[in-house]
Amino acid sequence: MSVQTFEVIVIGGGAAGLSASLILGRSRRKVFIIDANEPRNKVTRESHGFLSRDGIQPLEFKKICIEQLKKYPNIQYKRDRVEYVEKDGSIFRVHTLEGDVYISKKIIFATGMHDALPSIKGLKDVYGKSVYPCPYCDGWERKDEPLAVFGNGDWLMDYVKMIYHWSPDLMVFTNGPTKLSNEQKHELLEHDVRLVETPIEELQSSDGELEKVVVSTGIEYKRSGGFLMDTGEIQASSIPSRLGIEMNEMGGYITNNIGETNIKGVYVIGDAKNAFSGLIKAASEGYELGAKMNAEMIFETW
Ligand SMILES: Cc1cc2nc3c(=O)[nH]c(=O)nc-3n(C[C@H](O)[C@H](O)[C@H](O)COP(=O)(O)OP(=O)(O)OC[C@H]3O[C@@H](n4cnc5c(N)ncnc54)[C@H](O)[C@@H]3O)c2cc1C
Known part of the structure; x- marks a missing residue:
């Protein structure tokens, strides 16, 4: 079992989580992404509407994103699933399926939604x-x-x-x-x-x-x-809920406009926040939150 500490842990490596990681990494932050690699749109053949990537296969899109993050040695990406998160004062301990524990004061949930389709044959x-x-x-x-x-x-x-x-x-x-x-x-x-x-x-x-x-x-x-019309969408991860973050009537976790929750140090972006954001909005939320978090960390330590 390994125990490592990071400035930010990002749970979920879709458009939202990877985009937040990119901007935080470019801001010289030590970032760890834990991703089960099951993006919501993996069932589809092509993604549309993301400028410059219109028509791309969902997993190809992810591959390009992860490849580009490799340029930054301060960003690590790990294929694993987070099982639970323990809050200990201002510290969070993130426990994974593989039995590892990662520690950070700041956690971004970009865990997306899951479609529990109605039971229609075919x-x-x-x-x-x-x-x-x-x-x-x-x-x-x-x-x-x-x-x-x-x-x-x-x-x-x-x-x-x-x-x-x-x-x-x-x-x-x-x-x-x-x-x-x-x-x-x-x-x-x-x-x-x-x-x-x-x-x-x-x-x-x-x-x-x-x-x-x-x-x-x-x-x-x-x-x-x-x-x-109704895909039976539910949160892909109930961990934010178990930490005490409530959901709105659309089934998204309640945050302010940039993804801050009622728990200091815990953020939610992308589909997990909006129920259905689309790739480009999920990515833009990651960018916006990453920049805001970095500015806050700068001012905290000045
Ligand atoms: C059929 C279909 C077609 C779509 N087509 C389009 C399209 O053409 N264009 C478009 O813009 N949008 C499309 N969407 C919407 C798009 O898929 C989502 O809006 C987008 O994926 C949201 O990004 P995200 O990063 O929030 O979540 P996701 O992309 O779903 O990524 C979440 C990631 O978090 C991981 N995760 C979840 N729980 C854990 C955990 N406990 N530990 C570790 N990792 C975890 C998941 O495995 C996943 O990799 C489509 C959706 C569907 C269902």
């Missing part, structure tokens, strides 16, 4: 390949295709309007009785959007590409892709 095969959560990430690639929206509940109508913008050839599958009002149903009809309330039997696909939505009566609807 959904896992298409999630991230032809059925996605976010139109800004993948709407362009599916524009004007025959699409399905899977969802129900309060936000459905707004979500449908969004997806309709990318493709008006739309069917809405609520997988059971809808909560839409008669007026909203009428609006769908007016836009030629068909509503199917019959429970879904399965999604049929080939190599991740959605082909048909089959409902319990046996009727099949041909669709080549779709969007999933």
